[in-house]
Amino acid sequence: MKIKNICCIGAGYVGGPTMAVIAQKCPDIKVTVVDLNEARIAAWNDKDVSNIPIYEPGLNEMVGNVRGKNLFFSTEVDKAIEEADLIFISVNTPTKTYGTGKGMAADLKHIELCARQIAKVAKNNKIIVEKSTLPVRTAEALKSILDNTGNGVQFQILSNPEFLAEGTAVQDLLNPDRVLIGGESSPEGQKAIDSLVGVYANWVPKDRILTTNVWSSELSKLVANAFLAQRVSSINAISELCEKTEANVNEVAKAIGMDSRIGSKFLKASVGFGGSCFQKDILNLVYISKAFGLNEVADYWEQVIIMNDHQKRRFSKNIVQTLYNTVSGKKITFLGWAFKKDTNDTRESAAIYVADDLINEQANIALYDPKVALKQVLSDLDYLDTRKPSENEKHITSYNNAYDACKNSHAIAVLTEWDEFNDYDWQKIYDSMLKPAFVFDGRNLLDGDKLKAIGFVYQSIGC
Numbered sequence: 001m002k003i004k005n006i007c008c009i010g011a012g013y014v015g016g017p018t019m020a021v022i023a024q025k026c027p028d029i030k031v032t033v034v035d036l037n038e039a040r041i042a043a044w045n046d047k048d049v050s051n052i053p054i055y056e057p058g059l060n061e062m063v064g065n066v067r068g069k070n071l072f073f074s075t076e077v078d079k080a081i082e083e084a085d086l087i088f089i090s091v092n093t094p095t096k097t098y099g100t101g102k103g104m105a106a107d108l109k110h111i112e113l114c115a116r117q118i119a120k121v122a123k124n125n126k127i128i129v130e131k132s133t134l135p136v137r138t139a140e141a142l143k144s145i146l147d148n149t150g151n152g153v154q155f156q157i158l159s160n161p162e163f164l165a166e167g168t169a170v171q172d173l174l175n176p177d178r179v180l181i182g183g184e185s186s187p188e189g190q191k192a193i194d195s196l197v198g199v200y201a202n203w204v205p206k207d208r209i210l211t212t213n214v215w216s217s218e219l220s221k222l223v224a225n226a227f228l229a230q231r232v233s234s235i236n237a238i239s240e241l242c243e244k245t246e247a248n249v250n251e252v253a254k255a256i257g258m259d260s261r262i263g264s265k266f267l268k269a270s271v272g273f274g275g276s277c278f279q280k281d282i283l284n285l286v287y288i289s290k291a292f293g294l295n296e297v298a299d300y301w302e303q304v305i306i307m308n309d310h311q312k313r314r315f316s317k318n319i320v321q322t323l324y325n326t327v328s329g330k331k332i333t334f335l336g337w338a339f340k341k342d343t344n345d346t347r348e349s350a351a352i353y354v355a356d357d358l359i360n361e362q363a364n365i366a367l368y369d370p371k372v373a374l375k376q377v378l379s380d381l382d383y384l385d386t387r388k389p390s391e392n393e394k395h396i397t398s399y400n401n402a403y404d405a406c407k408n409s410h411a412i413a414v415l416t417e418w419d420e421f422n423d424y425d426w427q428k429i430y431d432s433m434l435k436p437a438f439v440f441d442g443r444n445l446l447d448g449d450k451l452k453a454i455g456f457v458y459q460s461i462g463c
């Protein structure tokens, strides 16, 4: 079947950019992105396209090109479901915060609500596509709900996980390493797979569209994130050893990365990985493994998270120790709050945990991030529930430029690798700071030799 009408439930970091690219590449398909969050939909529909709710290089222009032509954002979920031949479910699947599996398992309540709503509304056969990242075998639960509560229509369920990274979402979607589609092996299943392949084939070469069974596809997504995060934790573990041995982690990463079997990507030592997915998806993998009694498998992957937590903690501990064992009342400037550059997303950013530790030590944090507002920063800290919101507010001040943020501070901590930090007049910053002026580079971003020549006490990760 040739797809004419697509609905995507969930207008977030995945749903918005993915559907914008489909709309741009498939002018004959009408794409409607729906969400319960009215403010988010209003922002996607903002007349000024620079106000869309997600910052991604190239996204504004793309949305501007197709919005109102064949890309629509709406809160009318039922209408979009009813009209669609194919429905992507792209809602959030966070770690459970209650009940069995609290702190580990994926919370599937939003997914189940979508399935029940689709079943209630659908009056003709539809293809349902899992775009959200889900525990392996979720499609089984979806099928049971759809078949038992629907209006007797046929549903085919596909798994089509998303591999885009934030900050490069548009490029990743336009030129993916692969598109993965899992489906049933029955003739109906194959037809559904072919329909979705037909959508991607508008711009993705056929040899990069991989089809598998549903369970392999669901599991591959968790495994891809686990492998990526594991590389970061591996190099971060080595960074600590480098600090004790005068080896340099950047040199070690380069030396091992030139081995084509290892590869050079994802070997950048840092203050720790963040983002909405690495931790959540590994915890999910750990939980599933434990549920099958595979304790060694679970422990193996859990260590990736344990290492990451350690890396964040040791960064803040080092700041306190280096600043003569007290940061109480001291102004510490954070450059960056987002979990990586080129995004306004702050979910699970290492900066949140470093700030939390330093506020425990009564530091005053001065913050500059080119894309993150104070409201978001406070909400991230309040979410940890370590202290009262009014206390968090007392300890964080946000600035709209880095020079003011750094003025009169005791130390600077680089938490996000925004390119612009490298272009600053570091002499000017040095002159405005208290002495000795410290820089803790959690991203190994800045030119350490240059900073040391200016007079900074410069420390980076693993060097």
Ligand code: NAD
Pocket (backbone or CB within 6 Å): 009, 010, 011, 012, 013, 014, 015, 034, 035, 036, 037, 040, 077, 090, 091, 092, 093, 110, 113, 114, 131, 132, 133, 134, 162, 163, 164, 165, 166, 276, 277
């Ligand atoms: P998000 O929180 O940005 O967006 C999810 C949206 O779904 C929200 O706007 C929410 O209001 C909406 N929603 C929830 N329940 C709904 C319902 N019943 N009806 C309508 N709308 C509903 O999340 P995200 O970052 O886009 O992630 C979505 C999924 O994609 C997750 O499973 C995530 O693991 C996965 N994923 C994310 C990324 C990423 O880079 N963020 C990459 C790959 C995969």
Ligand code: UGA
Pocket (backbone or CB within 6 Å): 133, 162, 163, 164, 165, 166, 167, 225, 228, 232, 265, 266, 267, 268, 269, 270, 271, 272, 273, 274, 275, 276, 277, 278, 339, 340
């Ligand atoms: C990651 C994956 O790269 C995507 O393929 C996947 O689709 C996505 O998760 C998801 O499922 O949500 P994302 O989290 O957006 O994408 O960004 P990454 O580039 O993977 O970075 C994750 C974190 O690791 C960031 O905090 C980054 O700074 C850190 N990182 C990454 C390092 O510290 N060192 C590295 O070498 C690479």
